[in-house]
Amino acid sequence: MYGTHPFYMGKAFDFSWFGVFTNIANAQDWYVTNIPYEGLVNLATHATGGVVDMYIMTGSGPEEIIHKYHSIVGNPVLTP
8 A cells, every 4th residue: 555666866967867766675775965065966775685676767858757757657646
């Protein structure tokens, strides 16, 4: 009934966009570290085990990435 869909997206240096969706059923921790004076963001994840399905999507804009993401996980459901 409940679940998470770890997904992030960003813009590459050549102005194209990318998205990464990680599908894993085991317990996991995500660590995001921002280094503002260097302009860097570090992302680390740790899982207790299991099989990982990782989807890497590329596109020309964020709308294209979100469309590809929704084709994998399905469209959002409106809550009552």
